[in-house]
Amino acid sequence: MIEFKLEGDFIPMIQLLKAVNLVQTGGEAQIVVTEGLVKYNGVVDYRKRLKVKRGDTVEFDGNKIIVI
Numbered sequence: 301m302i303e304f305k306l307e308g309d310f311i312p313m314i315q316l317l318k319a320v321n322l323v324q325t326g327g328e329a330q331i332v333v334t335e336g337l338v339k340y341n342g343v344v345d346y347r348k349r350l351k352v353k354r355g356d357t358v359e360f361d362g363n364k365i366i367v368i
Contacts, residue, residue: 302365310351313338313358316367322360332360 314329323329336344339359358365
């Protein structure tokens with residue numbers, strides 16, 4: 301499990317995946333999201349610019365990110 305400390309009000313999904321080093325580039329992040337490989341609060345979500353906020357969870361590639 302990865303805890304990500306949010307600095308502002310939200311972080312876009314693709315930036316979050318890059319920030320925790322689960323993908324190398326923004327392009328790779330967009331691909332994994334559009335292919336349905338990312339779960340947002342337990343549900344597959346295809347929105348690349350989704351605003352992830354405190355209390356949300358994101359799952360990808362066997363990793364769970366909790367935004368605090």
